[in-house]
Each structure stands twice: as structure tokens, then as C-alpha cells.
Amino acid sequence: MRREIRPAMPVVRTKLTTTVFEQLVSFVVSENWKPGDRIPPERELCQQLGIARTSLREALKAMELVGMLDSRIGDGTFVCPRSEFLSRPLLWAFTGTDRDELQEIMEARTIIEESLAGLAAERATPEEIGVIGDAVQQNRDAIARGESIIAADMAFHLAVSSAAHNGVLRNAVQLLRNLMRQWILYKLMIPDVPETVLKRHVKIYKAIATRKPAAARSAMRLHLEETMKLVTHVVKDRGPKG
Amino acid sequence: MRREIRPAMPVVRTKLTTTVFEQLVSFVVSENWKPGDRIPPERELCQQLGIARTSLREALKAMELVGMLDSRIGDGTFVCPRSEFLSRPLLWAFTGTDRDELQEIMEARTIIEESLAGLAAERATPEEIGVIGDAVQQNRDAIARGESIIAADMAFHLAVSSAAHNGVLRNAVQLLRNLMRQWILYKLMIPDVPETVLKRHVKIYKAIATRKPAAARSAMRLHLEETMKLVTHVVKDRGPKG
């Protein structure tokens, strides 16, 4: 005699901390809490959410470790900018050590960004094209000043992704880039690479600005395939073993 | 009278949970704990590490939410396979758009699955091709018995994704499918749709089995574009309001 037929709720074991975690994440990604904001103190938050402080802290800690929040004792807990999500050194420990995994991430990035470049050429507004152009210029300036172009590089790819008008893919590929940030940094330290990257960015930019989806796709694909070669090369040199 | 002069260590508040997290990660990446292993119980582990259970749990929870560990009540905590490490972070990215329009999800799915179909045609092992064929047969059987083909449909797409040998994209697109599951269910209730879906699945399967990447890509793209039309149609009828 079983006492319940497992009513209309086939729902999975919903663990409290997991639920809270998802709630907090949605606060952050929906920009209900904006980057730089200080979120309510733990004691206040756990009352609002109706849970114990320990449970809240477990979720809070998880978010801190993946780079979405930053807690400072005696001060408060703050929201990190999107560009830092998943870019914590701790995460490289298991994303960067395995060459196959890195290869997969790069391949995924290439596939998605190639399509995004094509869509950007079709859908970008004049303003968005301007933003892409600004990133290219920022890139050029950094080289002239002898600075790292990592910021300009990330800004360029983000601008293209945004211009494709698909938020799902934009966010996904930004996360993949963040995961690779350290390797991109190494790559850009190789002589002549920044100049080469700039040239390829210009090519992509022109294809988008002149509304040539096919050209934009192939230019982006070429760019990322070259990047993939360099990165795997870099990994061999300064990888976990060396 | 302060008893220490803040030795040569300039800063970096080394928070306990962070330290523990690093240790646990190193256990996993060094394969001291291998995928599938059950790690020591919390009460045992916190004694070994000389910390309180609460502190250990914060680190443990963080690793679970990142997808490295899996805790089951009454059983234990287990190490996840590497391929799952990134699945949750990607989930945040997708749900990140929050008011994500179905249209964007479908577009993302189409872009990724089209590429995966092409890769599957290049990389699938005979066994994997067999799994895809099984899913097609499962699909056929369900129609013959008049049952829902939702399970066979999901199985087919998962099999193709797996055969592409890119875990990052496989997990990502699996997530997108789950997000759409409800609408897919509605779609399959429209008369004649299951039969049409089966025909298109067969076409994709044959292209993969005969190693024709371009054909596999276009067949998958066609399939999902048709799906997109149906789903947007369904949404109009029984959308979020009804």
C-alpha cells in the first residue's frame, strides 16, 4: 500500500543551497544587482530568503569562488563585473591543465563566434559597428603605446558578439573567453602577435561594416583557428609540466 | 602591545575556505581522487584537515555547484567526470539572459547543433553511429505504438551531440534542449509531426553514417529551422499566457 502516487510534481530533489544559489545568480545576471553594488549583509539576506545563515553562506561562497561576488571582511559583499565571471585562477586548475579540454573550449568558441560574426554583419546597428571600430582603435593605440592589448582584444570580441543580437550565445561565448583569459594573455606576449591580431580584427571589422556575412564568418574562423594553433603551442611551453 | 609585526607577507587575506578549496581541487586534478570515486565523509575529512565542518562544507558546496563534485544524501560525495566540470557554469550563461526569448534559444541551438552534426559525420565511431541508429529505431517504435516520441527525440539529438566529440558543446546544447523541453512536447502533439520528425532524423542519420559532413549539417539545419517555425507557431497558440 503505497501512500502517494508521486503527484503532479516529478520535481528533482531541490536542495536548498542550490535553489538559493540559482536565485542569487539570477539577481546578478539580470542586473538586479549591478557590478560594483554591495549586496545586503548576510544576516539581512538570509532573513529575506527565509533560510539559515549557513545555507546562504554556502551559496555565497560558491559564487565568490567562480568570480561573481567578492566578499571583504568588515566591509561587505560586492558584485563583480561580468568580464571576471569564471576568470578566477582557481578555475584554471581544472580547465587549463587538460589540453584536450582546452582544445574543446577553443573549438566551441570558434564555432560560436564564427556564426556570431556572420550574424553581426547582418544585424549590427550603425552604433554597434561604431563600438566595434572603437575596439579596433583601442587595440591600435595599445600597440602604439607598447601596452598589452588583452583588454582591447576582449572588448573587440564582446562588441562583435553583442552586435549579433543573440544574448544566449553572447553570454556563453564570453564565459568561454574568460576561461581562456590567461592563455590569451600568454599568446599576446609572443612577439609580433599583437600586430597580427590587429590585422585580422581589422579584416573582420571591415567585413561586418560592409555587410558581408560570409566574409565576416571566414575572417573570424581564420582568426580563431590561428589563435588555436598559438594557444596549443603556448600550452606546450608553459603548460602544467613546464 | 601587539605581538606580531605583520611579517613579510604584505597582504592577501588567505581565507580558510579558499585554502580548502585549493586543496580539494588539487586532490581532483592530481587524480588522487578519480572520477567516480567517493571521497571521505564530511566529518572525517574536516578532522583530517583540522577545520570545522561548516568551513569544509562551504568549499564542498562550491565545488558541487561548479560541477566537480556530486553529493547524495545518505550515500556520499562523488567526483564527477571531467566532461561535466563546465556544464553548470554554461548553464548560468544561458539562463543569464533571463528574459531569454525562445527565439534566441532556438537560434543558438540551431547554430550549435548544425556544427555538431557536421563534426559527428567526421568523428563518430561505429559504436556511436550505432547509438544514433538505435535512437532512430526507438523513435520508429514509439510511433508504431502510438506513444510520445519525446524521449527518442532527445536521445537522438544527444547521441549526435556525443558523437561530435566536444563535451563543452554537447553539454551546452543539451541544456538548451532541456530549456525547450516543454515546447518540444507541445510540438510533438501536433498531428503528423512525429512522422515528419522521424523522416528528418533518418536523413541526418544517413548523412552521418555515410560520412557526409556537409549533408549532415544542412539536414540538421533544415530540421531545426522547421522545428523553429513549429515552435513559434505553437507558442502563439498556447504561449505563456495559456
Place this chain on the structure above:
DNA sequence: ACGTATTTGTTCGTATGTATC
């Protein structure tokens, strides 16, 4: 089929160190 032991889930209370005013 049942009960017990094991293990994680959740909560509360308390103490401590740090930053800001």
C-alpha cells in the same frame, strides 16, 4: 519487509577579527 547505521542537509548559537566612522 524492517530496522539500524551511515551520510549529507539544515539550523541555531556563539565567539573572533577586521574595517569604517
Place this chain on the structure above:
DNA sequence: GGATACATACGAACAAATACG
């Protein structure tokens, strides 16, 4: 210095789910 607000950390207890004899 003192007061306040905050995160950090510990320990104990009970609940819930699972595994196993």
C-alpha cells in the same frame, strides 16, 4: 579610543535520505 557593522569560523544538534544487514 570607542562604537558599530560586517564577514569569518567553530561546534552542536536534529532532520532526511540512503545503504545494508
